[in-house]
Amino acid sequence: xxxxxxxxxxxxxxxxxxxxxxxxxxxxxxxxxxxxxxxxxxxxxxxxxxxxxxxxxxxxxxxxxxxxxxxxxxxxxxxxxxxxxxxxxxxxxxxxxxxxxxxxxxxxxxxxxxxxxxxxxxxxxxxxxxxxxxxxxxxxxxxxxxxxxxxxxxxxxxxxxxxxxxxxxxxxxxxxxxxxxxxxxxxxxxxxxxxxxxxxxxxxxxxxxxxxxxxxxxxxxxxxxxxxxxxxxxxxxxxxxxxxxxxxxxxxxxxxxxxxxxxxxxxxxxxxxxxxxxxxxxxxxxxxxxx
Numbered sequence: 210x211x212x213x214x215x216x217x218x219x220x221x222x223x224x225x226x227x228x229x230x231x232x233x234x235x236x237x238x239x240x241x242x243x244x245x246x247x248x249x250x251x252x253x254x255x256x257x258x259x260x261x262x263x264x265x266x267x268x269x270x271x272x273x274x275x276x277x278x279x280x281x282x283x284x285x286x287x288x289x290x291x292x293x294x295x296x297x298x299x300x301x302x303x304x305x306x307x308x309x310x311x312x313x314x315x316x317x318x319x320x321x322x323x324x325x326x327x328x329x330x331x332x333x334x335x336x337x338x339x340x341x342x343x344x345x346x347x348x349x350x351x352x353x354x355x356x357x358x359x360x361x362x363x364x365x366x367x368x369x370x371x372x373x374x375x376x377x378x379x380x381x382x383x384x385x386x387x388x389x390x391x392x393x394x395x396x397x398x399x400x401x402x403x404x405x406x407x408x409x410x411x412x413x414x415x416x417x418x419x420x421x422x423x424x425x426x427x428x429x430x431x432x433x434x435x436x437x438x439x440x441x442x443x444x445x446x447x448x449x450x451x452x453x454x455x456x457x458x459x460x461x462x463x464x465x466x467x468x469x470x471x472x473x474x475x476x477x478x479x480x481x482x483x484x485x486x487x488x489x490x491x492x493x494x495x496x497x498x499x500x
Contacts, residue, residue, distance in 0.1 A: 237268075240258065240422055243499065256486060256496065258474065259474060259475060260476055284375070284471050286377075289378040290378075299383050303342075303390045317402065364473060379459055388452070393443075417429075449477065457488045460485070
């Protein structure tokens with residue numbers, strides 16, 4: 210039940226649903242790309258918001274992005290090692306050390322019936338989830354019926370394009386899992402309830418998100434990723450705000466040392482007042498959208 214494709218979910222921390230869109234979006238595509246400029250107006254790096262499951266045949270590479278890839282000195286991603294075996298092993302290590310009561314008992318009464326119906330539809334025994342900590346059960350529930358194709362994701366393609374060149378990671382898979390494992394139980398339960406509530410519209414929302422990403426429609430993307438899971442203030446703080454602040458501490462030295470990083474992270478990390486562009490602006494850089 211815990212699929213090896215679970216790595217796609219971790220990459221989709223800020224993209225609800227994470228299912229494959231039903232049909233490709235017509236080209237031309239222009240996913241949002243920013244250039245980071247220092248106080249002298251010289252290029253210090255680039256920001257590119259990725260999405261991690263796209264329709265077959267979706268075209269998203271552009272001349273502007275190709276130029277950034279060619280000129281960058283280092284690629285910076287959330288997770289560099291996407292080996293599914295190591296990821297699933299780490300998940301298993303953290304997911305079962307502090308199990309709670311039966312999963313249904315961790316939900317408000319209104320969500321218990323929805324969970325039961327979902328498990329029955331997917332032919333999953335509730336006892337298999339009862340052994341997991343709440344955060345892990347929530348991620349497992351999000352994978353039920355998942356048609357995601359992480360091989361189509363922009364992040365994997367960029368990693369391949371930097372083969373033999375420097376690649377840095379902000380966190381790594383183990384650190385990402387530790388974020389969930391460290392959430393207070395009340396926040397884990399809120400996460401579980403939000404994921405259950407989103408299951409019915411997950412595929413529709415993922416299709417809309419893919420279209421907005423391909424079109425570079427950041428306003429629509431922000432509306433989509435700020436609903437559901439991230440509407441919970443504690444989860445928004447833990448999964449977005451705190452991580453962005455930590456990432457800035459890693460990114461600033463790279464910019465100041467003239468390493469010209471291409472930062473490719475989940476698109477939700479680049480949006481709004483807590484996004485990386487806004488934080489870099491506060492640190493004295495100019496961040497200008499070029500696509």
